Amino acid sequence: MHESWQQFWAMGGYAGYVWSSYAIAAVVIVGNIVAPVIAHRQIARRIKNEEFDD
Amino acid sequence: MVETHYASTQFTIYLQRNGVGVLAKSAFMLWLHRFGSLPYFYRVSRPIALALAVPGVLLAAYGVYGGLVNAPVDYQQGDAFRILYIHVPSAWLSLFGYTSMAIAGAVALVWRLKLAEIFVVAAAPVGASFTFLALVTGSIWGKPMWGTWWVWDARLTSELILLFLYLGVIALHNAIESPRSAARACALLSVVGVINVPIIHFSVEWWNTLHQGPTVTRFGRPAMEMAMLWPLLCAALGFTLMFGWLTLWNMRVQLLRRERRSRWVKKVFSDA
Amino acid sequence: MTRTRRRRLMLVGGLFVGLAAATALALTAFSENILYFYQPSEIVGGQAPTHTRFRIGGLVETGSVERNNDDLLVRFTLADCEASVPVQFRGTLPDLFREGQGIVAYGQLNESGQFVADEVLAKHDENYMSPDVAEAMKDASGTSCMPSNMQAQR
Numbered sequence: 001m002h003e004s005w006q007q008f009w010a011m012g013g014y015a016g017y018v019w020s021s022y023a024i025a026a027v028v029i030v031g032n033i034v035a036p037v038i039a040h041r042q043i044a045r046r047i048k049n050e051e052f053d054d
Numbered sequence: 055m056v057e058t059h060y061a062s063t064q065f066t067i068y069l070q071r072n073g074v075g076v077l078a079k080s081a082f083m084l085w086l087h088r089f090g091s092l093p094y095f096y097r098v099s100r101p102i103a104l105a106l107a108v109p110g111v112l113l114a115a116y117g118v119y120g121g122l123v124n125a126p127v128d129y130q131q132g133d134a135f136r137i138l139y140i141h142v143p144s145a146w147l148s149l150f151g152y153t154s155m156a157i158a159g160a161v162a163l164v165w166r167l168k169l170a171e172i173f174v175v176a177a178a179p180v181g182a183s184f185t186f187l188a189l190v191t192g193s194i195w196g197k198p199m200w201g202t203w204w205v206w207d208a209r210l211t212s213e214l215i216l217l218f219l220y221l222g223v224i225a226l227h228n229a230i231e232s233p234r235s236a237a238r239a240c241a242l243l244s245v246v247g248v249i250n251v252p253i254i255h256f257s258v259e260w261w262n263t264l265h266q267g268p269t270v271t272r273f274g275r276p277a278m279e280m281a282m283l284w285p286l287l288c289a290a291l292g293f294t295l296m297f298g299w300l301t302l303w304n305m306r307v308q309l310l311r312r313e314r315r316s317r318w319v320k321k322v323f324s325d326a
Numbered sequence: 327m328t329r330t331r332r333r334r335l336m337l338v339g340g341l342f343v344g345l346a347a348a349t350a351l352a353l354t355a356f357s358e359n360i361l362y363f364y365q366p367s368e369i370v371g372g373q374a375p376t377h378t379r380f381r382i383g384g385l386v387e388t389g390s391v392e393r394n395n396d397d398l399l400v401r402f403t404l405a406d407c408e409a410s411v412p413v414q415f416r417g418t419l420p421d422l423f424r425e426g427q428g429i430v431a432y433g434q435l436n437e438s439g440q441f442v443a444d445e446v447l448a449k450h451d452e453n454y455m456s457p458d459v460a461e462a463m464k465d466a467s468g469t470s471c472m473p474s475n476m477q478a479q480r
Contacts, residue, residue: 008123012133017198021191022118025140028183029296035179036303043310047323052314126456130422135454164334201420201447207362245342249349260353262362262383264430269452279455 093318095169096309103302110295114143117289125282137195139286142270143293145188148216149251151181151297155223156248159241169305171237172312174244175227176304180297182220189213200264208257209265212250219247233312363430370409374435382411382441383430383449391425404429404441415443422448 002008011018046052121139128135155174162170192210193203204210223240230236258267269277270286278286313319363383364374374380384404391402398417403410413431423429423446433443 002123011136012127014132014134014198017134017194018122018136021137021140021194022122024190024194025144025187028187032180032183032300036300036307039307040303040310043307043314044323047310047314047319126458128454129457129460130450131454134421138454160338163338164331198421199448199450200422201418202445205362205447245338246345249342249346253349253353262365264362264447264449266450267452269454277453279459281456282454 092168092309092313092316093322096306096322099302099306103299103306106295106299106302110292110299113288113292114296115292117143117285117287117292120285121282121289125285126279128282131199134195134198137191139289141188141191141195142286143290144184144191145213146290147293147297148181148185148188148213149254150294151177151184152216152219152244152248153251155181155244156251159244162237162241163245168312171234171241172305172308173301174223174240175237176308177297177301178220178223178227178240179304180300182217182224184293184297185213185217185220189217205264207263207265208261209254209263212254212257216247216250216254219243219250222247365406366404366411367406367408369411369435369441376435379432379434381430381432382413382443383428384411386423386425386427386429388425404431411441412439413441413443413446415446417444417446419446420448422450 009015118139122136125136125139127133155177158170158173158177161167162174189210192213196205197203223243226239226243227236230239255268257263258265270283310319363381366382366384368374369382374382382404384406387403387405387410391400393400399414400416400419401412401414403412405411413433415431415433428449428451430447430449431441431443432445432447433441436442
């Protein structure tokens with residue numbers, strides 16, 4: 001439990017370690033969400049354009 | 055009217071002859087068969103993914119928020135221990151993901167179920183991501199607490215090997231041209247590599263390591279205060295649901311890639 | 327289940343069992359090398375190498391820490407239930423370094439039986455709790471001379 005928001009962001013002097021961990025995690029997780037959506041859109045477009053119809 | 059009566063009579067005779075167990079079994083087989091059908095899977099996987107995503111994200115966010123904001127500081131590690139709320143769910147998913155791939159791999163090898171083959175390939179990048187996160191957040195946690203970014207103890211080394219196994223599955227899939235052989239090779243590597251999972255889990259008990267022993271799965275006295283444990287369990291469950299969500303989306307992409315020339319795929323996209 | 331499927335199942339199962347057995351054998355054979363550190367009693371008992379560098383793991387004995395502010399030299403003794411080894415170290419200690427803490431140090435024994443460390447790492451236990459709870463637990467349990475987290479469950 002933190003006394004104030006300022007203290008919360010300071011993380012008892014470990015701010016650099018704690019926040020960098022969560023920042024890296026956020027980037028990786030967002031990447032995992034976005035990548036299949038983009039890939040799905042791409043393959044769907046190619047199927048619609050009948051690119052595999054030889 | 056007569057027909058329904060006939061059907062229900064036949065049904066009663068069927069039940070009397072075969073028992074409810076057989077009925078349940080055949081209903082399950084029917085469901086399995088239906089779910090194994092690729093167009094059906096493609097259709098239902100989208101709402102199922104959404105049904106996993108919403109509670110998954112909410113639970114994970116609630117757990118991480120609880121861990122960062124509400125949980126009390128640790129008596130030894132102070133606020134640095136809050137890295138736990140991303141490190142432990144990631145590490146849990148790294149093991150859970152590989153185990154699920156091994157089970158799917160065995161099913162793919164024995165029953166040649168296409169969806170199981172696709173699951174192995176689709177779960178690998180998600181599992182690799184969380185293994186990477188477990189290693190990186192552990193490293194960032196280790197620097198201030200242990201005094202080092204990395205040590206070659208049994209726990210850290212075996213977890214690194216797990217990352218290489220995941221990357222091996224991804225590389226195999228990319229390297230082999232034929233989709234069937236690629237899927238089989240990936241399934242085989244998943245089954246064989248799962249031996250590493252119990253080694254990772256028990257490494258801290260079998261050998262002297264710098265990494266500490268298990269906190270949550272320990273028997274007897276809980277090793278963690280309830281106010282700290284509760285957000286962790288929420289986060290772990292939330293991330294597990296998210297794992298299912300992300301893997302399902304990857305499966306949809308892999309499915310379209312493999313079936314792109316099939317009639318049902320063309321039908322799905324010509325209607326829309 | 328058809329015959330082909332049963333055969334495949336046996337094949338996959340057999341492969342898995344064989345590999346598990348091979349791994350178990352290999353790990354047992356290399357067990358000593360996977361040990362991350364030696365305990366003080368093993369070092370006093372002569373099981374640790376004398377001319378190469380290795381790791382020692384034990385608890386920092388209460389009252390044994392001497393700091394020299396001029397040159398950052400720290401002396402302390404690491405102990406388990408049976409023996410203790412004097413350690414000297416020059417450098418930055420991890421945040422968790424304190425008396426009674428589990429420590430793993432990397433270095434070499436010198437002629438006088440002192441362990442000269444050039445790396446000191448802290449090993450914490452698997453317990454997480456708030457300071458209030460920790461205070462309350464202290465009276466109940468007391469401290470062990472070598473808690474289980476400092477040794478493998480062999």
